[in-house]
Amino acid sequence: MRVSPKDLYRAMVRIRVCEESFVEPILAREILCPVHLYTGQEAVAAGVCAALSKEDYIFGNHRSHGHYLAKGGGMRELVAEVYCRETGCSRGWGGSMHLVDPSVGMMGSAPIVAGTVSLALGAALASKIRGDGRVAVSFFGDGASGEGVLCESLNFAALERLPLLFVCENNLYSTHLPIDEIRVSRKIFELGIPFGVTSRRVDGNDALAVHEAARKAVSMCRKGKGPVFLECLTYRMRGHVGPDDNIQGTHTDIRPPAEVEKWRRKDPIRRIERHILRNRVASREELAEIRAEAEAEVREAHDFARRSPFPGEGITEPT
Amino acid sequence: MTAKGRKLTYSLAINEALHQSMERDDSVLLLGQGVKSPWYVGNTAQGLLKRFGKLRVIDTPVSENAMTGAAVGASIVGMRAVVVHPRVDFMLYAFDPIVNEAANWSYMNGSRTPVPVVFWGVVNRGGEQAAQHSQSLHATFSHVPGLKVVMPATPFDAKGLMTAAIRDDGPVVFIDDRWLYDVEGVVPAEPYVVPIGRGIVRREGKDVSLVASSYMVAESMKAAAILEREGVDAEVVDLRTVKPLDVALILASVGKTGRAVIVDGGWKTCGLAAEVAALIAENGLCGGKNLIRRVTLPDTPAPASRSLEKGYYLDARKIVEAVMR
Ligand SMILES: Cc1ncc(C[n+]2csc(CCOP(=O)(O)OP(=O)(O)O)c2C)c(N)n1
Numbered sequence: 149m150r151v152s153p154k155d156l157y158r159a160m161v162r163i164r165v166c167e168e169s170f171v172e173p174i175l176a177r178e179i180l181c182p183v184h185l186y187t188g189q190e191a192v193a194a195g196v197c198a199a200l201s202k203e204d205y206i207f208g209n210h211r212s213h214g215h216y217l218a219k220g221g222g223m224r225e226l227v228a229e230v231y232c233r234e235t236g237c238s239r240g241w242g243g244s245m246h247l248v249d250p251s252v253g254m255m256g257s258a259p260i261v262a263g264t265v266s267l268a269l270g271a272a273l274a275s276k277i278r279g280d281g282r283v284a285v286s287f288f289g290d291g292a293s294g295e296g297v298l299c300e301s302l303n304f305a306a307l308e309r310l311p312l313l314f315v316c317e318n319n320l321y322s323t324h325l326p327i328d329e330i331r332v333s334r335k336i337f338e339l340g341i342p343f344g345v346t347s348r349r350v351d352g353n354d355a356l357a358v359h360e361a362a363r364k365a366v367s368m369c370r371k372g373k374g375p376v377f378l379e380c381l382t383y384r385m386r387g388h389v390g391p392d393d394n395i396q397g398t399h400t401d402i403r404p405p406a407e408v409e410k411w412r413r414k415d416p417i418r419r420i421e422r423h424i425l426r427n428r429v430a431s432r433e434e435l436a437e438i439r440a441e442a443e444a445e446v447r448e449a450h451d452f453a454r455r456s457p458f459p460g461e462g463i464t465e466p467t
Numbered sequence: 468m469t470a471k472g473r474k475l476t477y478s479l480a481i482n483e484a485l486h487q488s489m490e491r492d493d494s495v496l497l498l499g500q501g502v503k504s505p506w507y508v509g510n511t512a513q514g515l516l517k518r519f520g521k522l523r524v525i526d527t528p529v530s531e532n533a534m535t536g537a538a539v540g541a542s543i544v545g546m547r548a549v550v551v552h553p554r555v556d557f558m559l560y561a562f563d564p565i566v567n568e569a570a571n572w573s574y575m576n577g578s579r580t581p582v583p584v585v586f587w588g589v590v591n592r593g594g595e596q597a598a599q600h601s602q603s604l605h606a607t608f609s610h611v612p613g614l615k616v617v618m619p620a621t622p623f624d625a626k627g628l629m630t631a632a633i634r635d636d637g638p639v640v641f642i643d644d645r646w647l648y649d650v651e652g653v654v655p656a657e658p659y660v661v662p663i664g665r666g667i668v669r670r671e672g673k674d675v676s677l678v679a680s681s682y683m684v685a686e687s688m689k690a691a692a693i694l695e696r697e698g699v700d701a702e703v704v705d706l707r708t709v710k711p712l713d714v715a716l717i718l719a720s721v722g723k724t725g726r727a728v729i730v731d732g733g734w735k736t737c738g739l740a741a742e743v744a745a746l747i748a749e750n751g752l753c754g755g756k757n758l759i760r761r762v763t764l765p766d767t768p769a770p771a772s773r774s775l776e777k778g779y780y781l782d783a784r785k786i787v788e789a790v791m792r
């Protein structure tokens with residue numbers, strides 16, 4: 149399935165508008181739960197999920213708003229969950245770090261670093277056992293490359309030839325540590341090679357390139373030639389948690405301003421916008437309309453969330 | 468306590484224990500996530516990197532299993548490693564080196580080598596952080612033979628127990644609580660230890676014993692003040708060490724009051740409160756109905772929403788209710 153650049157644009161803009169809409173309510177302390185904004189990384193979620201069908205599985209991490217939306221999760225249910233309301237996708241029991249919609253293959257997200265990698269492994273295993281042709285995707289960051297479970301999962305996935313796509317979103321930072329302080333090589337994708345996993349790196353701010361690479365990877369997985377490891381080089385434009393690390397207590401964004409500026413110029417949305425206009429895929433007006441639709445959808449979702457009750461007092465037994 | 472008046476926060480008391488222990492003994496090292504930044508561990512590690520250098524103060528990749536194993540291994544060959552986990556939740560990746568290796572090492576190797584390692588885990592909950600960023604797992608660690616588990620409730624104990632944990636020749640799990648970090652108290656400037664395995668009576672009373680640890684001690688003190696107005700004279704026992712328990716202290720208090728309300732920030736089933744209750748019952752104290760009560764978290768994961776957090780976490784009011792019920 150190859151989607152049009154316009155659809156990728158729409159998917160990315162929905163995520164961007166949604167993410168930026170959280171800034172104010174976070175600063176106003178209307179939203180309390182820890183929120184890890186996806187701004188800047190939209191091309192990865194959009195490009196990968198556009199290569200999947202609804203039945204395919206994805207598993208996310210602490211920074212998964214984009215994954216959830218790109219896979220087809222509802223805007224209202226996402227926003228309400230971030231506000232920890234009863235109408236949220238996790239009933240307000242999980243907050244921003246626990247997004248789920250099994251009906252569209254978003255099987256869940258959780259903030260223990262690399263914690264869901266082996267869960268995606270298991271989903272891929274189930275898919276192989278049942279022969280249902282589904283592919284599983286695990287989204288994780290550069291920080292997760294430090295956890296042993298990633299290597300264990302790469303090995304077993306390769307051994308069993310599982311339909312599993314490892315998507316490493318390398319945004320060059322793991323909380324306060326730049327990548328050079330957590331590993332000797334910047335090339336995370338090379339991790340897969342000794343295990344016999346097809347591994348490559350793509351420009352994670354180029355939605356078309358991510359999509360093309362994901363399409364090939366998914367097609368390999370469906371043919372029994374998985375797993376595939378895809379490292380997407382990208383950057384987050386907001387704080388590790390919340391809008392800006394510099395304004396939160398003693399936390400400081402240790403990223404050099406010039407580096408942030410360099411990446412701002414590589415904005416994935418402006419990039420695909422340029423591509424669309426240059427190739428006359430859509431007009432400026434059409435793109436503005438897409439943005440306006442997203443803004444209306446997001447505004448409505450905030451209204452919905454604010455109107456929604458908090459989950460009932462007292463403890464609800466997990467079902 | 469000699470230094471009358473010198474006050475320090477709980478977090479800076481931990482920091483002072485680390486500074487003095489590293490100063491006193493070159494074999495002490497600190498490793499874990501965030502030790503070079505206030506990001507994870509607040510100011511508990513401040514100044515250490517600058518003073519003792521990158522060889523002994525190591526900010527690590529996100530690799531809890533290997534980093535914790537490395538702390539154990541370094542300690543087996545003669546170092547005294549402190550490995551910090553900025554949330555107890557992250558420590559579960561390190562369960563194997565803590566339980567299979569460190570706890571058993573000395574015994575299964577015929578007591579040939581001590582394992583003087585400190586596993587420092589921070590309880591960091593609330594703020595709608597949900598199930599994986601909120602857990603209190605001290606009972607889980609306390610279940611394992613070979614581990615000692617300490618949980619300071621005051622700045623004085625935070626320094627004294629960290630120092631004692633570092634000087635101990637066996638593996639010690641040191642669990643502190645972010646909700647206590649800004650609490651101030653008198654902390655002597657010189658190095659000292661709070662003996663592991665000894666509790667303390669924080670408030671004398673004759674009607675009921677509130678047995679608590681860590682953050683729950685402060686809430687129990689508040690509860691005792693409220694109860695006093697209700698005409699109930701509560702004694703507050705701070706366990707300080709939850710493994711091994713100060714059995715004599717607990718039994719003496721409960722023997723005197725005849726009633727025990729055990730307050731624990733962990734879950735109920737197979738929890739610390741259950742252990743204390745069993746000890747009391749086994750010793751023939753509080754035989755009657757309603758004479759032993761547990762005030763614990765419910766047996767559910769931590770919720771996110773502020774509306775559910777309120778019902779989930781414990782406070783003085785819930786302790787008072789349990790006493791009055
Ligand atoms: C097991 C575990 N250890 C530590 C943490 C604390 N932590 C939260 S996010 C994070 C870094 C994640 O970095 P990366 O994987 O690159 O994702 P990014 O935040 O850059 O998207 C860490 C260490 C955690 N959540 N889980």
Ligand SMILES: [Mg+2]
Nearest residue numbers: 289290319321
């Ligand atoms: Mg990262």
